[in-house]
Amino acid sequence: MNQVDKVYLDLCNYILEHGTKKEDRTGTGTISVFGYQMRFNLQEGFPLLTTKRVPFRLVASELLWFLKGDTNLRYLLENNNHIWDEWGFQKWVESNEYNGPDMTNFGIRSQKDEEFNALYQEQMKVYQERVLNDIxxxxxxxxxxxxxxxQWRSWEGAxxxxxxxxxxxxxxxxxxxxSRRLLCNAWSASEIKNQQLPPCHYAFQFYVLDGKLSCMFNMRSNDVFLGLPFNIASYALLTHLIAHECGLEVGELIYTGADVHIYSNHIEQIQTQLTRESRKLPTLKLNSEVKSIFDFELNDIELVGYDPHPTIKAPVAV
Known part of the structure; x- marks a missing residue:
């Protein structure tokens, strides 16, 4: 088994065996542990899970969105990336401008009520089209x-x-x-009230040794099934991009999580994934002609040799 799937699935088993049932903001319920660390050697391949397909283009377009300093969903929608849609949609349906069907608790209701889910999908499509076409x-x-x-690109200081x-x-x-100050912080106490979703991965730090760049990222809260595979791949890609610009190789990626949890409606999916054998890790190829990480576009980033097991679908807790 490759080291990435092994370390990740070890975490899943640990939560199932030692986790505690805990309520949460979304009302879904979780099995949770507090405090967990994982390490990945980036020299052994790009850390994208093979025991289920993780859509790398969504990972890459989201990271490029961050690096542009953008906070508007339009760029993501233009790149057919919908992983943040629910948070923008929530902002709309809770506003005075919204006059459609009641969307209260749409995340949970859409999973349990087929008739409501049809209404929700219809309203979501309206929302997406308006973001794309109405400035x-x-x-x-x-x-x-x-x-x-x-926060990454335009932090407002005191x-x-x-x-x-x-x-x-x-x-x-x-x-x-x-330097021991190669650190980025996304958590600002004064800004939480203005953020649709306060940062889950709130800080990261780089470390250079023997010509290799390593990264440690910290998460206050982590959806292990849907979120964590994206987070691992995203910070691995960020490490590769910065190493590329700085003329370094990649070293280790280290994850440190606080409230690390599996949602109660993801347990069956996790159990399915645990039965699968891992496959060879892919490798990452970057366009050598691009010198600055801020100039990269999706077509400059290529994943080579990715042959995962099929996607395992699961609902997003909003």
Whole structure:
């Protein structure tokens, strides 16, 4: 079994065996543990799970969205990426402008009521089309507030200045690779009330040794089945991109999670995944002609040799 699937599935087993039932904001319910760490050697292949298909283009387009400093869903929708739609949709249906069918608790109701799910899908399509085609609507209801892209690229300091944390990290790696300050923070106490979803992966730090770049990312809350495979791949891609610009190889990716949980309606899916044998990890190929990570587009990033087991579908808890 490859090291990525093994370490991830070990976590799944650990939660099922040692986790505690815990209620949550979404009302779905979880099995949760507090505090867990995983390590991945990026030299052994790109850490994208093979025991189920993880859509890499969605991972890549989301990361490029962050790196652009963007917080509006329009870019994601233009790239057929819908992983943030529910949070923007929630903002719309809870506003005074919305006058359609009642969408209260749409995340849970759509899973249990086929008739309601049809209405929900219809309203979601309306929302997506308006974000894509109505600039004013997109500004008001497509923007998720000061989430990752804003905090990464335009952090607002107490001194009234804005700071580009990603550019600082790149410049500092080139200038002083032994620095212990290669850190980006997305958690701002004063901004939480303005964020549709406060950052789950709230901080990350880089470390350079022997010409290799390693990264550790921290998560306050983590949906193990749907979210974590994306998070691992996203921070691995970020590490590759920064290493590319700084002329380094990649080293380790380290995950540290606080409330690490499996949603109660994902247990069957996890159990299915646990029965599968892993396959060879893919490799990542970046366009060598692109020098700055801020200039990368989707077509400059290629995943080679990815042959996973089929997708396992599961509902998103909103």
């Amino acid at each position: 004013d609507f997109a500004k008001e209801f497509g923007d998720l507030g000061n989430v990752y892209g804003k 001194d009234g200045q804005t700071y580009d944390q990603i550019q600082y990290i790149i410049d500092e790696i080139k200038r002083n690779p032994d």
